[in-house]
Structure formats: C-alpha cells, structure tokens
Amino acid sequence: MGLHETRYRGLLGWFDSRMPSVMNAFRDHMSEYYAPKNFNFWYFFGSLALVVLVIQLVSGAFLAMHYKPDAASAFYSVEFIMREVAGGWFIRYMHSTGASFFFIVVYLHIFRGMLYGSYKKPREIVWLVGSCIFLALMAESFFGYLLPWGQMSFWGAQVIINLFDSIPVIGPDLSTWIRGDFVIGDATLNRFFAMHTMMIPTILMGLMGAHIFALHDVGSNNPDGIEIKDHLGPDGKPLDGIPFHPYYTVHDMYGIAVFLIAFFAVVFFAPEMGGVFLEGNNFIPADPFQTPLHIAPLWYFTPYYSILRATTAGFLIWIALGVAGYGVLMYLSVRTMGTRIAIAAATAVLLALLVGPTHLDAKLWGVALMGLSTTILFGLPWLDRSPVRSMRFRPAWHRAVLGIFIVAFFVLGVLGMMPPSPGRTVVSQICTGLYFGYFALMPWWSRMGSFLPVPERIRFAAH
Amino acid sequence: MPSEATSPEMPDVDRERRAALVATFAVGGAGCAAAAVPYIASWGPSEREKAAGSPVDVDISSLPPGKMQVAEWRGKPIWILRRTPEMVAGLRQDTERLADPESKRNAYPTPEYVMRDPATRSIKPEVLVLIGICTHLGCSPNGPFPAGENVQLGEDAGFVCPCHGSTFDLAGRVFKNKPAADNLAVPPYRYLSDNLIRIGEDTKA
Numbered sequence: 001m002g003l004h005e006t007r008y009r010g011l012l013g014w015f016d017s018r019m020p021s022v023m024n025a026f027r028d029h030m031s032e033y034y035a036p037k038n039f040n041f042w043y044f045f046g047s048l049a050l051v052v053l054v055i056q057l058v059s060g061a062f063l064a065m066h067y068k069p070d071a072a073s074a075f076y077s078v079e080f081i082m083r084e085v086a087g088g089w090f091i092r093y094m095h096s097t098g099a100s101f102f103f104i105v106v107y108l109h110i111f112r113g114m115l116y117g118s119y120k121k122p123r124e125i126v127w128l129v130g131s132c133i134f135l136a137l138m139a140e141s142f143f144g145y146l147l148p149w150g151q152m153s154f155w156g157a158q159v160i161i162n163l164f165d166s167i168p169v170i171g172p173d174l175s176t177w178i179r180g181d182f183v184i185g186d187a188t189l190n191r192f193f194a195m196h197t198m199m200i201p202t203i204l205m206g207l208m209g210a211h212i213f214a215l216h217d218v219g220s221n222n223p224d225g226i227e228i229k230d231h232l233g234p235d236g237k238p239l240d241g242i243p244f245h246p247y248y249t250v251h252d253m254y255g256i257a258v259f260l261i262a263f264f265a266v267v268f269f270a271p272e273m274g275g276v277f278l279e280g281n282n283f284i285p286a287d288p289f290q291t292p293l294h295i296a297p298l299w300y301f302t303p304y305y306s307i308l309r310a311t312t313a314g315f316l317i318w319i320a321l322g323v324a325g326y327g328v329l330m331y332l333s334v335r336t337m338g339t340r341i342a343i344a345a346a347t348a349v350l351l352a353l354l355v356g357p358t359h360l361d362a363k364l365w366g367v368a369l370m371g372l373s374t375t376i377l378f379g380l381p382w383l384d385r386s387p388v389r390s391m392r393f394r395p396a397w398h399r400a401v402l403g404i405f406i407v408a409f410f411v412l413g414v415l416g417m418m419p420p421s422p423g424r425t426v427v428s429q430i431c432t433g434l435y436f437g438y439f440a441l442m443p444w445w446s447r448m449g450s451f452l453p454v455p456e457r458i459r460f461a462a463h
Numbered sequence: 464m465p466s467e468a469t470s471p472e473m474p475d476v477d478r479e480r481r482a483a484l485v486a487t488f489a490v491g492g493a494g495c496a497a498a499a500v501p502y503i504a505s506w507g508p509s510e511r512e513k514a515a516g517s518p519v520d521v522d523i524s525s526l527p528p529g530k531m532q533v534a535e536w537r538g539k540p541i542w543i544l545r546r547t548p549e550m551v552a553g554l555r556q557d558t559e560r561l562a563d564p565e566s567k568r569n570a571y572p573t574p575e576y577v578m579r580d581p582a583t584r585s586i587k588p589e590v591l592v593l594i595g596i597c598t599h600l601g602c603s604p605n606g607p608f609p610a611g612e613n614v615q616l617g618e619d620a621g622f623v624c625p626c627h628g629s630t631f632d633l634a635g636r637v638f639k640n641k642p643a644a645d646n647l648a649v650p651p652y653r654y655l656s657d658n659l660i661r662i663g664e665d666t667k668a
Contacts (some may be wrong), residue, residue, distance in 0.1 A: 082549065155602060159626060162601035177556060181512045183538035191506065289533055289540040289595070291602040293625045296581065313640070361644055 026245075027218055034241030035248055038220035038460040042112035043220075044255035045105050051256055052102045053208065054181035055263075059095040060197065067147065069193035071186040074149035075285040088281030093271040097241065099141055100277045101263055105133060110377070114402065117389030118221040124381040126214045131377045134205045136200055138301070138374065143196035145298065146189060150282030157192075157297045158184055160162035163308075166364045183288060225389025226459050231457060240458040276417075294419050302416025303409050304370045307435065309420055310428040311366030320354040322433065323347060326440055333444075369432070378441050383442040388454050401438065480566065518559060518653065518663035523590065533595065536662045540595035540603055541650060551589060553610070553620060554582040560619075561648055562639045563598065571598055571648035574665060582648055584634040592652050592660065595634045599643035602626035607633060622647075629637050 006025065015255040016023050031238045052170050066085050068077040081088035094217055111118055119127035121152075158162035161184065180187030219229055219238075242248070272278040276299050281292040297305050311319075327347030353360050391399055408431040415428045483633045523543055531544040548661040549581055558564035562659035565581045567572040567613040576583050585591050595603050606613075615623050619638070635647030651665040 155626070159600040159602065162599075165601075176508060180506055181508050181538065182516065185512070185538055186511060187509065288538060289535075289603060291625050295602070297625055312642070348513075363644070432513050449483070460662075 008276070029212070030245035030249070031243050033216055033244040034228065034238045034460055035220045035244050036226075036228045037236075037242045037408055038222050038224060038458050039220075039248070039251070041113065042108070042223070045112060046257070046373055047252040048105045048255060048259050049109055050100070050208070051259065052098055053204070055098045056102065057201065059091050059098060060201075062091050062156075064197055065093055067193075069147065069190050071149065071189050071286075072148065074189060076147045079124060081285035090267070093267045096278055097263065097267045097271055100273070100298070100300065101145065101266075102137060105140070105302075105456065106137060111136070111406070114380070115391050116221055116223055117225050117386065117391070119383065120221075120225075120384060120386075120389050121381070122218045122286040123215070123221060126211060126218065127381055128378060129207055129211045129214055130376075133204065135374065136207055138206045140196060140204060141300070143192045143200060143300070146192045147196065148282055148394065149189060149286045151286055151290075151292045152282040152295060153278045153282045154184060154286035154288065155369050156297055157188070157289050159295065160297075161188075161369045163370075166361060166367055167172040168360075168364070184414075186376055220390065222458065223390060224392060224455065226379075226454065226456075227456065228438050240460070255367055273446040289385050296417050299413065299417065302337045303412040303435075304373050304416075306412040306416035306428045307373050307432050309416070310432045311361040311369050312361055312425065312426060315429050316359065316362055316365060318429065318433070319369075320351055323350045327446070333404065348425060359433075369436075373435060376436070379439065380442075384446045386446040386451070388451055390454075392451040393454050395451065397449060398446070401445060404434060405438040408438075471472065471604060480612075491511045491644060505611055507647050513653070516663065517662050521660045521662060522658060523602075523660060524658035528589070536573055536650060541662050542591070542593045542595045544591040544593075544633070546589045546633060550620065551583060554632060554634050558582075560639055561642065562641070564636060565574060565576075566636070566646050568645050569643045573646070573649050577649050583632060584636070584646075586652075586654065591634060592649060592662065594648040596644035596648070597624040597626065597629055597643055598637070599624065599629050600643075604629070604632075606632060606646060 003017060003020055006013055006017060007020075015354055040343060063081065066077060066081045066088065078092070081092050082162045083089075085091075113130070142160065144159075146153045160177055161175050176182060178188075179185070180191055199262065219227075219241075222228070226240075228240040231239045233239045265272065266277070270277075272280075274380060279296070279298070281295070284292075296302065311450075324347065327343060327350075330343045331347075334340055334343065353357075354365070386394060386398075388394060391402070410426055412431045412435065415431075416426050418424060502629060516537045517542075517627070519534060519536050520542060521532070521541075523532060525644050526532050526543065526545045528545050528547045529550070530543055532541065533543040566578065566584060566610075566624065575582060579588055581587065583591070586662070599603055602623040604624040608616055608623065610616075610618055610620040613623055617629055621634075621638075622634055622635070625632070629641040629643035630638045631647055632638070635649070637643045637646050650662050652660055652662045653665050655661050
C-alpha cells in the first residue's frame with residue numbers, strides 16, 4: 001500500500017513509504033474501526049482494563065527493581081520499598097490498589113457483557129478469550145499475593161495449594177511439585193515471582209491482543225444488541241457506526257480521567273481500604289508455625305472461596321437432589337434416545353460420586369465446584385437461548401433473574417470474608433445454589449416470556 | 464504466490480517431500496517433548512530440599528507435664544506434648560464423637576508402632592508427637608486447650624484449627640462433622656534415649 005503510493009506528507013510519509021503496516025494497523029483498529037454510536041457508561045471498562053494493565057506493568061517493573069524473591073528477605077524488601085526507597089510507597093500502593101481495581105473493572109466489564117448479550121453469535125470467540133483473560137488474571141493475582149511474604153500471603157497460598165492435595169491419586173505429588181518443597185518455602189516464593197512477573201503477564205498480554213483482534217473482526221456489540229454492519233451507507237461504512245478514533249478515544253479519555261480520580265483517591269487516602277485491599281495480617285512476616293486466627297482470601301476471590309466452604313458433607317445430599325432434578329429436566333428436554341441414555345448415565349455417575357457408598361470427599365467436591373464456578377462463564381454463549389441479545393428487549397423479569405444472580409454473588413463475596421458459622425454456611429449454600437442455578441437453568445429461562453420487538457436501527461439521540 | 468492462492472484445489476503432493484516433512488516434524492516434536500522433561504522436573508523439590516527432610520533430634524528433658532514443645536522437621540511444626548495422666552485418661556472416654564477413633568483411614572497412615580494403643584497414638588502413652596498441620600487445608604491448629612476453655616471444643620480438651628474450624632482431641636483425632644476428615648498425622652519417630660526423640664526416622668529405617 002504505502003510502499004507504492006504516498007499516503008502522508010513529511011516525516012510520517014517517509015516512514016509510511018518504508019513501513020506501511022504501522023499506519024495500516026492504526027487505520028484498521030482506530031481511525032477506520034467503526035464502533036456503534038450508542039455506547040453508554042458500561043462501555044468504558046474495556047479501555048479502563050487496558051489502562052490498569054499498563055499501570056500494573058509499569059509499577060510492577062519498578063517494584064521488581066527493589067524486591068527480593070527470597071524467603072529470608074522478601075518481607076523486609078517490601079518494607080524497604082515502603083520506607084526507604086524514594087517514592088517506593090507510591091509505586092507499591094499503585095500496584096496493590098491496581099490489583100483490586102483490575103478486578104473491579106473486569107467484573108463490571110463482564111457484567112456489561114451479560115447485560116447486553118455481548119457473548120452471543122458471532123462474538124463467542126471474543127467471550128472465550130475474555131474468559132481466559134479472567135482466569136489468567138486470577139492466576140496472576142494469586143501468584144503476586146505470595147510475594148510480600150506476610151502471614152496472609154503464606155497461609156492463603158498454603159490453603160490454595162493444599163486444595164490440589166484432595167485430587168485422588170496424583171494430589172499429594174502435584175502439590176509438592178507446585179510448591180517445589182514439602183512446605184511453602186523459598187522455592188515456592190522464587191517460582192511464584194517468576195510466574196507473576198514473566199509467565200502470566202506475557203500470557204495476559206497475548207490474550208488481551210487476541211481479545212481485541214477477535215473483537216475487531218466481528219465488531220463491537222452495543223446496548224441495543226443490534227448489528228450495525230446490517231445497515232451500511234453508500235460508502236460501505238456502517239450508518240450507525242463512528243470511527244473509534246477520534247470519537248471513542250476522546251470519549252474514553254474522559255472516562256479514564258474520572259477513573260484516575262477514583263484510583264488515586266484510594267492510593268493516597270485509603271490504600272488498605274480498611275483491610276480489604278491490603279489485609280492487616282499481611283503486615284506480619286510469614287510464620288510457618290502460627291496460623292493467624294482468621295484467614296480469608298482477597299475480596300475478589302471470596303465468592304468462589306465461599307462456594308468451597310459451603311460444600312460440607314451435609315450439603316452433598318442437596319447437590320445430589322439438584323443433580324437428579326437437572327438430569328430429569330435434561331432427559332425430558334431432548335428427543336433422541338442416544339442423548340437421553342448419555343444424560344441418564346452421566347446423572348447416575350454423578351449421583352454415585354455424590355452420595356453412593358464410595359462417594360468422594362466433600363473437600364474434593366468443594367474444589368470441583370469452586371473450579372466450575374470460575375469456568376462456567378465459558379459456557380454462556382451456548383447456555384443463553386434468548387432470541388435477542390440486549391436486556392433492553394427481554395422480558396422485565398429476566399432483569400430480576402440477573403439481579404438475583406448478582407445479589408447471590410455479592411452475598412457469597414461478603415460471607416467469604418467472614419469466619420464461618422452454621423447460619424452463614426446455610427446462607428452461602430443457598431447462594432451457591434442460586435449461582436449455579438442461574439447458569440444451569442439458563443437454556444430454559446432465557447427463552448421464556450414475551451420479548452419486545454427489536455428495532456431495525458440503533459436508537460440514539462444526540463445530546 | 465498470489466496466482467495459486469485463488470485456486471481452490473490443492474496442488475499435487477510431492478510424496479517424497481511430504482514424507483520428509485512429516486518425519487522432520489515427528490523427530491522435532493519428540494525432541495521438544497524430551498526437552499520439556501527437565502523443565503517440568505525443575506519444579507520438583509531440589510536435592511537440597513530433599514536433604515532438609517533428614518531427621519531432627521529433640522531433647523524433651525525440660526518439658527513439664529501438660530506443656531507442649533514445637534520442633535521443626537521438613538519445615539513443618541512438630542508438636543511434642545507431654546500429657547498428664549488425666550489427659551491420657553480423658554482419651555479413653557466417649558470416643559463416639561470422634562470421626563475415626565481407631566485411625567483406620569489411610570490418607571495419612573498412622574505408623575503401626577504408635578497404634579498399640581489407638582487411644583494415645585504414641586510410643587510412650589504420655590508423650591504425643593504430631594505434625595501440627597491440619598489435614599483439611601494445611602493451617603496450623605491452636606492449642607492444646609483444656610476442657611471447657613474453647614467455644615468450638617466445648618466440653619472437650621484438644622486443638623482447634625483457626626481456618627475452617629476443625630477440632631481435634633489430645634491424640635490429634637478429629638471430631639465428627641468437621642471439615643477435616645482425617646486425624647492429625649504422626650511423623651515417623653523413635654526414641655534415641657529416654658528424653659531424646661529422633662523425628663523423621665523410625666526403627667524400620
């Protein structure tokens with residue numbers, strides 16, 4: 001392209017006639033990428049996630065210049081950064097606050113997708129890559145949380161790595177392999193540092209690139225859930241689309257400014273967020289002989305942690321009832337005999353493993369349910385059978401169902417931060433049921449009710 | 464080759480070259496798999512960490528009855544509790560509420576030489592040697608608490624795990640309906656003399 005024709009003047013022209021791919025990419029992904037013109041508040045969080053990623057990469061690189069991944073000196077090197085490195089406290093609080101904000105932004109970004117059906121055809125790959133990003137982000141945060149080598153770092157990692165112990169046959173060897181020792185020690189800290197600073201960030205950046213490429217191939221969804229590519233103007237551009245640059249770059253700049261105000265308010269005035277962003281016990285050096293009186297994971301993991309704790313021996317019978325009911329529902333919903341036999345067999349196997357004479361431990365089921373709770377997002381494009389994408393044109397009670405799911409997720413999150421008690425366990429068991437029920441029953445409820453007619457063109461009134 | 468890219472049909476396959484390519488990829492793939500072995504093995508415990516599993520000797524001559532001493536073996540806390548005769552007597556009462564009073568489960572096999580009396584789980588009835596790591600998810604329980612001093616233990620004496628609330632009696636046996644299913648593990652140990660215990664090695668070794 002640019003090699004044969006002069007597209008720009010001056011220095012840019014000189015550059016473009018030698019390496020046109022840079023401006024080609026700029027055109028494809030910025031100035032000639034057409035995004036729907038009706039983006040609302042919820043559409044800020046994708047670009048905000050990118051901003052937080054940059055904050056984490058830069059602050060993390062500078063922390064690594066002073067941090068020592070060594071069990072004997074890790075805790076004190078963090079204190080050294082906080083007290084003696086010029087500006088060290090600022091870099092470290094940006095990084096710790098950035099971790100929590102990453103999850104806030106990503107959770108809101110995922111919620112946006114659920115609200116407007118952004119995962120539906122043809123955006124399944126965008127959604128699958130996004131779900132991988134979410135898992136990678138959880139891994140990144142888990143590895144990073146060991147590095148300050150405080151009491152919470154140590155015992156949090158101890159509990160999570162011991163989850164692998166419950167896997168039959170290979171469990172104990174697997175957890176020793178992950179730790180690199182028979183207990184969490186120097187070897188564990190050293191490899192977690194490498195994972196946190198090299199492996200996972202590289203994977204995360206690759207996935208982010210794939211997420212954006214996949215999105216730009218199919219085009220962005222929007223609050224109305226209508227394809228803008230269905231209505232092209234005479235120039236072949238979508239009539240309801242506007243170029244990402246300059247319209248959305250300027251628009252996002254505004255969102256980023258507001259976000260940074262909130263972000264730095266936390267960094268400067270409440271970096272510990274009352275023990276939620278940085279836990280009090282983590283200001284005590286790791287002591288392998290003394291577990292703190294109350295341990296809890298960081299707030300963004302507590303919903304899944306609650307699901308793990310809710311799975312007690314007494315809860316298995318309730319899970320079995322749920323599985324049996326679901327098996328019957330699936331059996332009655334399919335016609336072909338082969339599928340019916342497969343469903344009956346799968347249900348029988350699950351029931352045997354739940355309540356049969358040689359059933360698996362509640363601990364292992366807890367681990368399985370916790371794993372399922374984070375990976376079930378992958379299934380959303382196929383679980384949702386609604387004829388329309390956006391919540392705007394779905395029956396009003398669909399919003400209530402989504403609302404109940406969000407409330408259950410919040411309750412699980414809050415309970416996960418508190419010490420367990422019999423009453424709280426029952427509440428978290430009910431919320432675990434609601435959490436999985438939302439997804440498991442979606443193929444049925446998502447097509448029930450009367451849907452509003454979807455307009456031909458995007459409804460947008462310029463202010 | 465833009466002219467050929469428009470053709471939907473595959474050009475004729477040169478079988479000889481195709482075979483050479485397949486063979487190259489197979490050998491290369493096997494090489495990659497072989498090269499992955501040391502990378503995966505590098506995550507296992509190093510020789511130094513395996514050596515750190517070597518036995519430690521603990522002198523209990525100054526341990527008074529009713530008190531507990533903590534030693535380190537393989538980086539784990541090893542509890543040595545010198546039980547009073549009342550504590551030992553308490554172990555024989557009311558085993559109904561214990562999940563596994565005879566230590567029959569074998570996720571963490573209890574050594575035979577401490578099982579001559581399943582109530583004490585020790586070589587000498589009064590001296591209890593345990594790994595102080597909860598069998599649920601690896602926290603270190605608190606204790607020992609005398610009877611009636613801890614809400615979660617109630618009328619029993621024993622240990623309480625702060626993470627998920629499992630409770631254990633003074634022989635490390637877990638109570639029923641708790642997150643942990645297994646009794647606290649007993650490390651391999653033997654007496655070198657009356658007051659000297661070697662942890663990490665038993666008479667079989």
